[in-house]
Amino acid sequence: MSTRLTAAALALALFGTTTLAQSTGDLGLVVERADGSLLVVDQSDRASVGRITGLGDLSHASLVYSPDQRFAYVFGRDGGLTKVDILEQKVVNRVLQAGNAIGGAISDDGRYIAVSNYEPGGVRIFDADTLAPVADIPTDSKTVGLVDIPGTRFVFSLWDAGETWIADLSGAEPEITKITGIGTNPYDALVTSDGRTYITGLFGEDHLTAIDLWQDTPEPTAILDGYSAGREGLPVYKMPHLEGWALAGHEFVLPAVGQHEVLWVDARSLTQTGRTETYGQPIFAMARPDGRQVWVNFAHPLNDTIQVIDSVTKEVIHQFSPGPGVLHMEFTPRGREIWLSVRDADKIMVYDTQSFEKLREIDASSPSGIFFTSRAHKMGL
Amino acid sequence: MSTRLTAAALALALFGTTTLAQSTGDLGLVVERADGSLLVVDQSDRASVGRITGLGDLSHASLVYSPDQRFAYVFGRDGGLTKVDILEQKVVNRVLQAGNAIGGAISDDGRYIAVSNYEPGGVRIFDADTLAPVADIPTDSKTVGLVDIPGTRFVFSLWDAGETWIADLSGAEPEITKITGIGTNPYDALVTSDGRTYITGLFGEDHLTAIDLWQDTPEPTAILDGYSAGREGLPVYKMPHLEGWALAGHEFVLPAVGQHEVLWVDARSLTQTGRTETYGQPIFAMARPDGRQVWVNFAHPLNDTIQVIDSVTKEVIHQFSPGPGVLHMEFTPRGREIWLSVRDADKIMVYDTQSFEKLREIDASSPSGIFFTSRAHKMGL
Numbered sequence: 001m002s003t004r005l006t007a008a009a010l011a012l013a014l015f016g017t018t019t020l021a022q023s024t025g026d027l028g029l030v031v032e033r034a035d036g037s038l039l040v041v042d043q044s045d046r047a048s049v050g051r052i053t054g055l056g057d058l059s060h061a062s063l064v065y066s067p068d069q070r071f072a073y074v075f076g077r078d079g080g081l082t083k084v085d086i087l088e089q090k091v092v093n094r095v096l097q098a099g100n101a102i103g104g105a106i107s108d109d110g111r112y113i114a115v116s117n118y119e120p121g122g123v124r125i126f127d128a129d130t131l132a133p134v135a136d137i138p139t140d141s142k143t144v145g146l147v148d149i150p151g152t153r154f155v156f157s158l159w160d161a162g163e164t165w166i167a168d169l170s171g172a173e174p175e176i177t178k179i180t181g182i183g184t185n186p187y188d189a190l191v192t193s194d195g196r197t198y199i200t201g202l203f204g205e206d207h208l209t210a211i212d213l214w215q216d217t218p219e220p221t222a223i224l225d226g227y228s229a230g231r232e233g234l235p236v237y238k239m240p241h242l243e244g245w246a247l248a249g250h251e252f253v254l255p256a257v258g259q260h261e262v263l264w265v266d267a268r269s270l271t272q273t274g275r276t277e278t279y280g281q282p283i284f285a286m287a288r289p290d291g292r293q294v295w296v297n298f299a300h301p302l303n304d305t306i307q308v309i310d311s312v313t314k315e316v317i318h319q320f321s322p323g324p325g326v327l328h329m330e331f332t333p334r335g336r337e338i339w340l341s342v343r344d345a346d347k348i349m350v351y352d353t354q355s356f357e358k359l360r361e362i363d364a365s366s367p368s369g370i371f372f373t374s375r376a377h378k379m380g381l
Numbered sequence: 382m383s384t385r386l387t388a389a390a391l392a393l394a395l396f397g398t399t400t401l402a403q404s405t406g407d408l409g410l411v412v413e414r415a416d417g418s419l420l421v422v423d424q425s426d427r428a429s430v431g432r433i434t435g436l437g438d439l440s441h442a443s444l445v446y447s448p449d450q451r452f453a454y455v456f457g458r459d460g461g462l463t464k465v466d467i468l469e470q471k472v473v474n475r476v477l478q479a480g481n482a483i484g485g486a487i488s489d490d491g492r493y494i495a496v497s498n499y500e501p502g503g504v505r506i507f508d509a510d511t512l513a514p515v516a517d518i519p520t521d522s523k524t525v526g527l528v529d530i531p532g533t534r535f536v537f538s539l540w541d542a543g544e545t546w547i548a549d550l551s552g553a554e555p556e557i558t559k560i561t562g563i564g565t566n567p568y569d570a571l572v573t574s575d576g577r578t579y580i581t582g583l584f585g586e587d588h589l590t591a592i593d594l595w596q597d598t599p600e601p602t603a604i605l606d607g608y609s610a611g612r613e614g615l616p617v618y619k620m621p622h623l624e625g626w627a628l629a630g631h632e633f634v635l636p637a638v639g640q641h642e643v644l645w646v647d648a649r650s651l652t653q654t655g656r657t658e659t660y661g662q663p664i665f666a667m668a669r670p671d672g673r674q675v676w677v678n679f680a681h682p683l684n685d686t687i688q689v690i691d692s693v694t695k696e697v698i699h700q701f702s703p704g705p706g707v708l709h710m711e712f713t714p715r716g717r718e719i720w721l722s723v724r725d726a727d728k729i730m731v732y733d734t735q736s737f738e739k740l741r742e743i744d745a746s747s748p749s750g751i752f753f754t755s756r757a758h759k760m761g762l
Contacts, residue, residue, distance in 0.1 A: 025450025069406025333758030377714030
């Protein structure tokens with residue numbers, strides 16, 4: 001270790017960089033929201049290896065990676081778009097691109113970063129190298145559910161207008177396709193991992209809306225009628241994240257709104273096939289990459305607990321309490337481990353998904369989102 | 382460029398390494414079989430960035446990556462198992478582990494490398510760090526179709542015995558589960574990308590065999606009866622690779638044996654749903670990562686041509702002739718580009734999958750297999 005540090009110091013003096021040989025396939029970033037910082041973590045060593053500071057307001061922050069897994073683009077709630085270098089462990093660029101933002105995406109060719117904004121509403125497109133503005137797509141509405149799909153395209157929805165827009169950035173000017181009548185007040189959306197089906201959650205309806213993006217003229221279809229009908233049943237401490245939809249075998253698993261259960265939905269017909277009673281109101285239902293297990297965390301005040309569901313029997317096979325405030329979960333790419341952010345314990349906890357054994361605790365300051373670099377190679381995140 | 386070379390030379394003198402900051406997410410290796418070398422390529426730059434020599438006989442060679450995407454394990458037909466460092470661009474270890482080998486895999490925890498051997502028949506397990514032998518699983522048969530599945534397990538089949546074995550390496554000694562009666566002379570196999578369904582090609586039967594590995598007692602099931610019945614119809618210049626099965630939408634696409642067509646198979650029921658006539662006998666039918674397109678190459682003497690099939694209409698939408706001897710295809714992780722090995726032109730050719738435009742030619746010596754580092758994060762390769 002001391003040899004490596006000396007070499008790093010020498011390299012800094014000679015080349016203006018401390019970075020020597022370092023592969024990036026097993027790295028990750030953990031959002032430390034209270035401090036506006038990112039913890040750099042190494043999956044193989046199960047350790048933190050650095051910290052990047054000065055990212056502003058990171059509440060509800062998310063990020064995406066460049067195709068080479070060297071850079072991350074961090075979307076802050078304050079409208080900040082920050083580019084960080086995980087090899088050099090520093091901020092390389094930062095722009096305040098709006099007053100209030102909610103997530104972003106990177107185009108399939110790695111050239112463009114899109115950011116979804118509440119205030120002023122719309123989507124802004126930036127050059128991934130320089131963060132220079134490339135295009136502005138005003139919407140007169142808060143925009144939600146921004147995702148990338150193949151062909152230098154982005155899809156997003158308009159809270160106020162009940163529309164979904166497809167923005168094609170492959171030409172000189174953005175080409176917009178508008179899909180109207182998707183329902184009242186879309187609040188979030190996701191796209192399936194093949195980039196084909198865009199599913200929107202609606203605050204003012206009792207169903208969800210699905211759009212098959214492979215059709216020449218994509219049309220909205222109502223699915224899961226009555227899905228939100230039970231919303232009055234229990235207080236909704238936190239809206240479940242649509243991004244928590246997980247493909248387990250032939251079914252999606254999704255957190256039910258306002259209920260202590262997850263729903264199973266046939267991935268092809270998008271009809272409900274079952275339900276599993278859970279310990280609390282689920283926030284994320286995350287499938288292990290092979291789909292055999294689904295890990296579920298819960299809304300406050302039951303957010304100290306995790307349940308693991310087997311996707312063949314649909315039964316809870318394991319339950320444990322990592323600690324107070326389990327906010328996020330991320331699987332290692334082939335699913336052998338899961339990393340949990342336990343905010344109020346100031347820890348990341350690492351578990352083996354086969355034995356359920358705890359493998360490591362890593363110090364972190366109020367950790368929330370965990371993002372491994374393997375996300376660079378996935379669509380629709 | 383000159384600055385970088387100078388820095389690299391300085392780094393070599395000071396640290397014994399030429400490697401400075403280099404992310405590994407967009408790198409890859411191309412097998413140069415005639416020279417026993419590997420070309421190191423950079424997807425973002427669309428360029429070769431180095432060459433690693435001294436790997437022995439690389440005919441039918443394949444490779445897998447370590448979870449951090451720094452190391453590759455190369456399986457040579459001569460029984461050589463070679464570990465290369467793609468950052469340092471050199472061989473770091475090499476063992477001759479058998480007389481005649483056919484592929485390998487890496488366990489889901491990254492700890493073990495398994496190699497499938499013809500002579501002597503069986504599977505050998507090595508430590509991924511040191512290549513020290515860990516376990517020997519003799520089979521009294523040629524072994525084929527070796528894949529990794531979750532839980533430090535490997536699955537493979539026995540040509541002579543018509544059996545599929547599951548080897549569990551999670552404990553102190555390998556635990557073997559034998560599935561008998563899978564059919565006569567399995568010659569290759571694959572596992573679906575979720576690690577659930579293991580499908581075996583049989584040289585002596587007119588069907589394939591599927592095994593659901595999620596069942597407590599996995600049983601073989603005959604699928605696609607009559608699949609090989611037409612084998613006499615045309616000379617089989619080259620057996621199609623089962624690894625060429627691609628998931629496109631809700632269907633698998635597979636090269637038909639001895640016919641000028643690909644077959645479409647429902648991914649859930651594993652029954653045939655359609656066929657598409659092709660230019661020649663397909664070798665690989667590869668789905669773009671989003672599944673919307675299937676790219677097909679062909680057996681000699683029609684191996685100068687590529688056809689692209691749309692997976693909604695199942696029709697050929699594009700055909701072109703990159704050059705003589707198109708041996709292999711690899712998509713960039715989110716599918717925007719495809720890289721082709723054109724052996725007899727001594728070129729790798731890079732195409733945009735949206736516009737079909739050729740983006741670059743890269744010199745390579747008789748290139749065959751192309752392997753991008755994103756494979757590190759996938760199961761069952």
